[in-house]
Amino acid sequence: MIKPVPDSVLDQLKAALGDGGWSADPDRLAPKLVEWRDRWRGTTPLLALPTTTEQVAAVVRICAAAGVAITPQGGNTGLVGGQIPQGEILLSLERMRAIRDLDVFDDVIEVEAGAPLASVQQAAHDAGRFFPVSLASEGTASIGGLISTNAGGVGVLRYGTMRAQVLGLEAVLPNGEVWNGLRRLRKDNTGYDLKQLLIAAEGTLGVITAAALKLYPIMASRAVAFVGLRTPQAAIELLARAKGETGGGLEAFELISALGLELVCRNIPDQRLPIGGEHAWAVLLETASSEAGAAEAAVERLLAKALEDDLIQDAAVAQSEAQAHAFWALRENQSAAQKPEGPCWKHDIAVPVSRIPAFLQRAGAAMQAVEPGVRIAAFGHVGDGNVHYDVLGAPGLAPEAHAALRDEAARRVYDIVAELDGSISAEHGLGIMKADEALRLKPAAEVEALRAIRAALDPGRIMNPRVLF
Amino acid sequence: MIKPVPDSVLDQLKAALGDGGWSADPDRLAPKLVEWRDRWRGTTPLLALPTTTEQVAAVVRICAAAGVAITPQGGNTGLVGGQIPQGEILLSLERMRAIRDLDVFDDVIEVEAGAPLASVQQAAHDAGRFFPVSLASEGTASIGGLISTNAGGVGVLRYGTMRAQVLGLEAVLPNGEVWNGLRRLRKDNTGYDLKQLLIAAEGTLGVITAAALKLYPIMASRAVAFVGLRTPQAAIELLARAKGETGGGLEAFELISALGLELVCRNIPDQRLPIGGEHAWAVLLETASSEAGAAEAAVERLLAKALEDDLIQDAAVAQSEAQAHAFWALRENQSAAQKPEGPCWKHDIAVPVSRIPAFLQRAGAAMQAVEPGVRIAAFGHVGDGNVHYDVLGAPGLAPEAHAALRDEAARRVYDIVAELDGSISAEHGLGIMKADEALRLKPAAEVEALRAIRAALDPGRIMNPRVLF
DSSP states (O other): OOOOOOHHHHHHHHHHHOTTSEEOOHHHHGGGSBOTTSSOBOBOSOEEOOSSHHHHHHHHHHHHHHTOOEEEESSSOOSSSTTOOBSSEEEEOTTOOOEEEEETTTTEEEEETTSBHHHHHHHHHHTTEEOOOBOTTTTTOBHHHHHHTTOOOBTHHHHOOHHHHEEEEEEEOTTSOEEEEOOOOSOOOSSSOHHHHHTTSTTSSOEEEEEEEEOEEOOSEEEEEEEEESOHHHHHHHHHHHHHHHTTOEEEEEEEEHHHHHHHHHHSTTOOOSSOSOOSEEEEEEEEESSTTHHHHHHHHHHHHHHHTTSOSEEEEOOSHHHHHHHHHHHHTHHHHHGGGOOEEOOEEEOOGGGHHHHHHHHHHHHHHHSTTOEEOOEEOGGGTEEEOOEEOOTTOOHHHHHHTHHHHHHHHHHHHHHTTOBSOSSSOOTTTTHHHHHHHSOHHHHHHHHHHHHHHOTTOOBSTTSOO | OOOOOOHHHHHHHHHHHOTTSEEOOHHHHGGGSBOTTSSOBOBOSOEEOOSSHHHHHHHHHHHHHHTOOEEEESSSOOSSSTTOOBSSEEEEOTTOOOEEEEETTTTEEEEETTSBHHHHHHHHHHTTEEOOOBOTTTTTOBHHHHHHTTOOOBTHHHHOOHHHHEEEEEEEOTTSOEEEEOOOOSOOOSSSOHHHHHTTSTTSSOEEEEEEEEOEEOOSEEEEEEEEESOHHHHHHHHHHHHHHHTTOEEEEEEEEHHHHHHHHHHSTTOOOSSOSOOSEEEEEEEEESSTTHHHHHHHHHHHHHHHTTSOSEEEEOSSHHHHHHHHHHHHTHHHHHGGGOOEEOOEEEOOGGGHHHHHHHHHHHHHHHSTTOEEOOEEOGGGTEEEOOEEOOTTOOHHHHHHTHHHHHHHHHHHHHHTTOBSOSSSOOTTTTHHHHHHHSOHHHHHHHHHHHHHHOTTOOBSTTSOO
């Protein structure tokens, strides 16, 4: 817990924000002080609710002068605790959600940081364009939070993470200065790219107040297939073929284990598999093309050849949008389907695609060593090398006994990830949950450099001081 | 000119590098001490030629301890003087050009920084993959230099600049520590992304020794078209349509002025225009698809509709690879065709695509004000908002008189670029040529932050001290 914020600072903040620009009402604050899965709870003396970039700057200047810490919070959908204050001033941009501009020649949308992702997707759609970042919490997750955590989700395979969508940023730096970097250029080589530092900084290098984001054309054809196969190695071979066959048009390539499919069918209503037979693994793939019929044709060619070569066991191509949704539900319900099975060790990791089979093999053995009989429900964005490595308790084991082994299991998984040159946080960030493990596993030279950068830009360490290094 | 390097330091460097690992031979040094257009000449007491990352680290450690400056140089193809030493130790990685690995499942090539771009393109091709960065100097330009300047070239429209290709870096930081960040992950959210800082840092934040770069599938069909139209506004409307029609398959969209075409036909042998008639502007576009025939079909649809709507005046689609090359020659010979016309003011700028017409209009008026009768030979990667805004002297004006107005003209162009939220260096970097202008035009808050980062990572300012801020 940090030291209490002096009343004089609170008074200055209230004056700068004006009536309606702040709250200390426990009911108003309550939903912002608990992580949505209730893993972290926090406190704050004041919720700042600015409506302009200048007000954000005033808040940061006041806090910087007084050495008072700030926790910026977006839609409070984070999974690693980075958004929950422990006595810091809580800063929310929920009243800054304007779409400032959209230009179809620049293929750019300029939006304030408090806007929810879904509003950007909708604005793009209304203009005949596509914004490709998509994830389960898109109705709530804010643009500022998504940039600050470099969000992933579906669509990364073709379009990249949030980082790849950012053309420019407006931000308040830790000294309270407004940086207008709201460029909308595809090329700009005039020194270090400051925006790249703010992306994924989890609020430690400033407060993002607005962003210029890329837009894309809407595709004319789309195909979704569900494939049964024997091994993860077969899946990555199919992935390589699919990338070649679709020429970069592959939008999703998701791996699901047989256990994951079994749990979905058991625990979620109205789910059924599109193919019969016994398959140790399944792949859900989606591809899109600007050419009418081309997506379907590419998938048909890919699957016919893969069946002929015995690379896959069976496959179904969705014949309607409803069927495509039903295929996707099998993937999207993976987490929900685990819930009735008791506590689950969860790991959001990435390894090089070629090393996914080795990771699954080694991690599986390690998990059995930690707890004999564990049930591995791995799934994820395998096209990105990103596995959600979820592990359920051994049948019959008390839930508390499984939960008690969580940290030991995580350490074993992360050690294997590190040996395979992977990442212990593919898309969720470090927050306060994984910072220590990252510190243990990252090269010392890198941590030293990142700490020097942070100290240079925020010498008082006022910005989200408990997260990262 | 910096202070002379002490003999004791030179002795330490020679010992660390061993026989053949350094040179002070004037003949060996000569080609590295002059910029290829002879705009900058330099001096160095020693050329370091390491063969391993450890040797690079030893050089940096020795220099850091003694406060001696280093200028890293790639293929010496830079255009802004950043690679020419003025008394610094000159560091070349020309003996570090191994391709360390290539993996078709990871779609990654891991290569040492001294490797020329062409060798990476070739290795990718041999493995059935494509590396998309391509530029005129690709036989000489090194991977380390291309990353350090975030090189552009053709292909940016679809694949992005060099930055977008870098998955991981190995580098020696200014304190002489080796940072192994050679990851090959598509997702990794574990703190600030240090590699993003080293990209485009022009050698000021360390020495890149190796990189992991993305590979892509080879396309099955390709179409090249040459289009005559009336205005830049028509060109950007055609661009928007082309992006939609090809669904991201558009690989190049280049604008050329009528004067530029006239000069090519006059000054370069064997050039002829694919279409007749009078056109104030021309567009060269290329699109590719993984679907056989799809690229050609998309271009035919695009052009037929644009003709019908009177958006364009005339168009030709290349019917063979030879014809496609002939079309491209008209674009690639733009610079060469200017040479016989005398000195040329050159500006490598970018503005938002939607503001290209406004830029051309305002810059044209400004240039006429600086020198009545100037001839504007603008061309460039208009799909990226990048214009090579080249200006030839008024007919009959003495070459020296035109050259004398270069700086005034540049300042006027850059002011207009700044007013339009553009970049004064789209793809060439700042080096020593444009640093002062960037300093004048960049937001003060940004320059302050960039300087703080540099001082934090290189407190002795030993890495390429004269470039950037």
